[in-house]
Amino acid sequence: MELTSRQAEIIELVRKHAPITGERIAELLGVTRPTIRSDLGLLVMLGYIDAKPKVGYFAGSESREAKSEIAPRAETRVREVMGVPIVLLETATVSDAIVMLFLENVGNLIIVDASGSLAGIVSRKDLLKVTFNNPQASTVPLNMVMTRAPNVITIAPDETVREAMGRMIQHEVDGLPVVERSGPEAAPRTEVIGRITKTTVIKLLYEAIRLT
Numbered sequence: 001m002e003l004t005s006r007q008a009e010i011i012e013l014v015r016k017h018a019p020i021t022g023e024r025i026a027e028l029l030g031v032t033r034p035t036i037r038s039d040l041g042l043l044v045m046l047g048y049i050d051a052k053p054k055v056g057y058f059a060g061s062e063s064r065e066a067k068s069e070i071a072p073r074a075e076t077r078v079r080e081v082m083g084v085p086i087v088l089l090e091t092a093t094v095s096d097a098i099v100m101l102f103l104e105n106v107g108n109l110i111i112v113d114a115s116g117s118l119a120g121i122v123s124r125k126d127l128l129k130v131t132f133n134n135p136q137a138s139t140v141p142l143n144m145v146m147t148r149a150p151n152v153i154t155i156a157p158d159e160t161v162r163e164a165m166g167r168m169i170q171h172e173v174d175g176l177p178v179v180e181r182s183g184p185e186a187a188p189r190t191e192v193i194g195r196i197t198k199t200t201v202i203k204l205l206y207e208a209i210r211l212t
Contacts, residue, residue: 006039007042007043007048010029010036010039011043011059014049015059019056021057022040022057037198038168038198039169040057041198041202041205042169045073045201073161073205074160074162075160075161075162077157077158077161078156078159078163078164078178078196079194081196082157082193082195082196082200084194084195085178085192085195086100086104086106086195087109087110087112087192088110088111088112089142090119091141091142092141092142093138093140093142094140094145095138096142097122097127098127098131098138101124107123107174108121108174109121111143112192115189116192118154118192119149120143120148120149121146122146126147130144153168154177154179154190155177155196156180161196161201161204164201165198174197174198175197176196176197177194177195178192178194178195179192180193
């Protein structure tokens with residue numbers, strides 16, 4: 001997988017300043033720590049850098065044990081780690097979506113049609129845009145504000161965590177609906193069976209490092 005310019009910068013900073021904390025890397029890049037959390041996780045997973053809890057990040061193979069644990073976990077199938085999808089019908093309203101976001105403490109919601117097929121996705125940013133200076137926003141149906149299915153980035157259950165992480169970083173999204181496609185080619189159905197987020201992946205990598 002081709003690295004982004006920021007990921008290349010992170011690798012160079014780690015080589016120059018190792019051991020270096022994630023906070024210090026973020027400071028040198030002029031960004032916040034959460035902004036690069038997924039980049040650090042992916043670089044560790046791919047073996048470009050290594051990490052030790054309470055110490056920091058290293059270049060090369062300072063933590064061979066951690067890398068040996070991370071490699072197989074990166075090839076874990078998405079179906080083994082995916083969470084329950086947080087979904088709403090496309091006929092639900094913006095008000096329904098806002099309530100659901102707070103109740104489930106998630107950054108976006110997967111929108112489905114009456115058959116349960118993927119219709120789109122709606123994020124906090126989408127809801128903020130539609131509600132700003134719009135007193136009628138609460139009654140707007142989600143199919144008017146969501147990102148529609150053809151433009152939603154998804155992952156299949158038999159793809160790997162490595163592929164999911166790469167897709168999230170490439171498209172700059174925080175999570176992916178896990179879908180299975182069925183039906184005739186002329187009218188395929190995309191059933192939502194789960195979700196995988198950057199948090200899911202980071203926890204998986206953290207556990208691999210922590211256990212070494």
